[in-house]
Amino acid sequence: MPQAAPEWTRDTPWRQGHALSSEAAAAFGLEHHSHPGDTLVIVISHDCDLANDNLEVEPEVEVIVGRAIPKPDGNFAWGKTPKTLHLEVACDGAQAFVELQARRKVALPKAELAAFAPREDFALEPTGLAVLRSWLGSRYNRAAFPDAFNRRLEATGFAKRLAKILAAHGELISFVYFDLAGGDQQELPDGMPYELTIVLVYQPGDEPLDTADAVDDVADKVSEAAEEKLSGQSGQPAELVNFKSCFAVSEQDIPVSRARLLMHWRLEHVTLKADDDDLAPVQF
Numbered sequence: 677m678p679q680a681a682p683e684w685t686r687d688t689p690w691r692q693g694h695a696l697s698s699e700a701a702a703a704f705g706l707e708h709h710s711h712p713g714d715t716l717v718i719v720i721s722h723d724c725d726l727a728n729d730n731l732e733v734e735p736e737v738e739v740i741v742g743r744a745i746p747k748p749d750g751n752f753a754w755g756k757t758p759k760t761l762h763l764e765v766a767c768d769g770a771q772a773f774v775e776l777q778a779r780r781k782v783a784l785p786k787a788e789l790a791a792f793a794p795r796e797d798f799a800l801e802p803t804g805l806a807v808l809r810s811w812l813g814s815r816y817n818r819a820a821f822p823d824a825f826n827r828r829l830e831a832t833g834f835a836k837r838l839a840k841i842l843a844a845h846g847e848l849i850s851f852v853y854f855d856l857a858g859g860d861q862q863e864l865p866d867g868m869p870y871e872l873t874i875v876l877v878y879q880p881g882d883e884p885l886d887t888a889d890a891v892d893d894v895a896d897k898v899s900e901a902a903e904e905k906l907s908g909q910s911g912q913p914a915e916l917v918n919f920k921s922c923f924a925v926s927e928q929d930i931p932v933s934r935a936r937l938l939m940h941w942r943l944e945h946v947t948l949k950a951d952d953d954d955l956a957p958v959q960f
Contacts, residue, residue, distance in 0.1 A: 688790070740781050767797055825864075828870065832917060838898060845890070848891050872919050873922070
């Protein structure tokens with residue numbers, strides 16, 4: 677007598693952040709478009725949606741077809757860009773990294789995924805899961821800077837210089853905030869520069885003093901680049917963007933009231949190490 681196919685129930689073992697086995701990925705025909713041998717498929721549906729066993733209301737599980745990578749690019753760590761994420765995970769108890777791209781989402785039928793179990797050798801720690809959730813939402817909830825500011829920043833070349841700095845040190849930085857001194861919603865006329873302060877937010881980690889020193893060094897490099905690219909001649913204010921300062925602050929020390937006044941700047945348009953197929957459109 678043939679065995680009945682497994683059914684999707686509220687007791688499903690699947691949770692957000694779980695990974696599909698190679699057998700499950702092959703059964704659904706999922707593989708990375710350019711690195712099929714490194715395919716790693718991550719479940720991104722919310723736990724509440726996964727627990728819903730009414731398949732007429734919630735029939736599918738959403739996943740992202742990603743890939744294992746040898747090391748992260750700092751520009752894509754901590755969800756700095758909504759299009760690509762480099763995330764630390766654990767495989768067989770060892771540190772590993774995965775690259776996820778927002779446009780590589782696929783919906784799988786729960787009725788078919790019920791036949792498979794999550795990978796037991798794969799784990800996503802709470803911090804990594806929080807980053808994943810924040811990154812998933814950032815595509816639809818991110819700051820829009822004034823067009824005039826975007827054009828001016830692009831004209832100075834500072835955005836690309838900042839991306840290069842963070843590419844080497846970006847694992848330290850969880851957020852990059854821009855404060856435009858009240859000009860965040862204003863299209864300023866020619867001759868009236870934006871006043872720019874840059875805030876680098878970081879996680880203190882297990883060695884907070886060492887981390888603080890390292891991030892202060894990054895802030896110094898950002899300041900040097902900003903002064904070179906943005907500052908006016910002979911001490912006069914810049915005509916496009918007038919750089920005020922760059923400083924670092926721990927996630928534990930920045931108050932919510934302060935964070936709400938800042939605008940999260942993401943490196944959406946400067947994917948320095950991406951393949952041509954993965955390049956994002958030029959925009960802020």
